[in-house]
Amino acid sequence: MSNPSLLILPGDGIGPEVMAEVRKVIDWYGAKRDLAFDVSEDLVGGAAYDAHGTPLHDDTMAKAQEVDAVLLGAVGGPKYDVLDFSVKPERGLLRLRKEMDLYANLRPAQCFDALADFSSLKKDVVAGLDIMIVRELTSGIYFGEPRGIIEEGNERVGINTQRYTESEIDRVARSAFELAMKRDKKLCSMEKANVMESGVLWREVVTEVGKDYPEVELSHMYADAGAMQLCRWPKQFDVIVTDNLFGDLLSDAAAMLTGSLGMLPSASLGAPMANGRPKALYEPVHGSAPDIAGQGKANPIACILSFAMALRYSFDLGDEATRLEQAVEKVLADGARTADLLGEEGVDPVSTSQMGDAIVAALDASL
Ligand code: IPM
Ligand code: MG
Numbered sequence: 001m002s003n004p005s006l007l008i009l010p011g012d013g014i015g016p017e018v019m020a021e022v023r024k025v026i027d028w029y030g031a032k033r034d035l036a037f038d039v040s041e042d043l044v045g046g047a048a049y050d051a052h053g054t055p056l057h058d059d060t061m062a063k064a065q066e067v068d069a070v071l072l073g074a075v076g077g078p079k080y081d082v083l084d085f086s087v088k089p090e091r092g093l094l095r096l097r098k099e100m101d102l103y104a105n106l107r108p109a110q111c112f113d114a115l116a117d118f119s120s121l122k123k124d125v126v127a128g129l130d131i132m133i134v135r136e137l138t139s140g141i142y143f144g145e146p147r148g149i150i151e152e153g154n155e156r157v158g159i160n161t162q163r164y165t166e167s168e169i170d171r172v173a174r175s176a177f178e179l180a181m182k183r184d185k186k187l188c189s190m191e192k193a194n195v196m197e198s199g200v201l202w203r204e205v206v207t208e209v210g211k212d213y214p215e216v217e218l219s220h221m222y223a224d225a226g227a228m229q230l231c232r233w234p235k236q237f238d239v240i241v242t243d244n245l246f247g248d249l250l251s252d253a254a255a256m257l258t259g260s261l262g263m264l265p266s267a268s269l270g271a272p273m274a275n276g277r278p279k280a281l282y283e284p285v286h287g288s289a290p291d292i293a294g295q296g297k298a299n300p301i302a303c304i305l306s307f308a309m310a311l312r313y314s315f316d317l318g319d320e321a322t323r324l325e326q327a328v329e330k331v332l333a334d335g336a337r338t339a340d341l342l343g344e345e346g347v348d349p350v351s352t353s354q355m356g357d358a359i360v361a362a363l364d365a366s367l
Pocket of ligand 2: 248
């Protein structure tokens with residue numbers, strides 16, 4: 001059997017730096033666990049725009065459709081702010097999500113014990129936190145028509161449309177219930193059914209799907225109240241399912257509870273391919289951080305943990321994913337901190353590549 005294939009798209013800003021550390025981890029699995037991957041690399045975002053005048057070349061899109069999993073770094077940067085909307089770096093990422101039909105975006109927010117002090121919330125509120133946000137990723141206001149900026153009378157109007165079909169809600173709800181079944185069997189669905197028809201339909205469909213999962217305790221919350229509860233007592237949640245825009249906001253808020261955006265991975269999953277693996281793209285939740293790019297300051301952990309999610313969700317290697325997660329935990333417990341995690345007196349930061357090396361060393365020690 002041929003090796004599983006990975007397409008790596010480092011992207012912009014700190015993307016290439018953090019991805020270089022993921023490559024060390026991938027190589028380690030090939031050398032030490034006999035898990036070799038066929039890795040190819042290509043451009044996305046501003047890097048692709050600079051080379052091809054488009055944030056995602058058609059050939060790259062075609063490759064992404066063929067591989068077993070895509071690993072993406074980050075896209076965007078101030079240099080591209082002036083570009084037309086249609087060729088902004090972000091469009092490359094949105095095209096990947098849409099054309100691969102990656103409807104279920106899994107964003108875990110886990111607080112590592114060693115980092116509980118970094119949260120802006122009190123330690124007892126976040127210590128041991130382990131929640132999973134499932135964000136719908138291919139529909140809603142991000143993609144709804146009509147959209148645009150039009151002239152009306154003597155002024156312009158900006159338009160975006162929130163739109164959800166029953167089947168779009170149904171499939172992401174099922175992904176969330178399936179995850180809840182493997183976790184603490186609690187699912188909270190968030191929308192704005194008090195003001196939005198799409199929210200009313202969302203609530204109805206999720207409730208209906210819930211009948212197929214009687215063991216899962218389902219609750220509903222308005223998304224604004226959900227945001228408040230996430231800050232008040234996040235440990236009340238296990239799995240949260242929500243739409244594209246609310247998921248974008250709530251996942252950033254949840255991420256910050258854990259202390260640093262630099263820690264959190266994500267998986268975007270679609271329907272199973274012919275080989276049974278889901279269409280999949282893995283990427284850190286953080287952005288391209290242009291202010292620190294190229295200085296060896298970036299934290300590679302979110303990107304490395306995104307590869308751990310690939311091991312778990314694409315390659316059914318849950319034990320190896322856990323091995324990698326534990327290696328990260330050990331390195332943090334031993335005190336290694338990239339610049340984003342500083343705060344303690346007398347601790348010097350490690351560089352991006354030192355952090356990667358430390359994680360590889362912890363993997364070695366796990367054997
Ligand atoms: C995210 C990001 C993206 C989004 C941007 C980069 C298009 O904020 O993945 O959360 O809005 O979905
Ligand atoms: Mg976001």
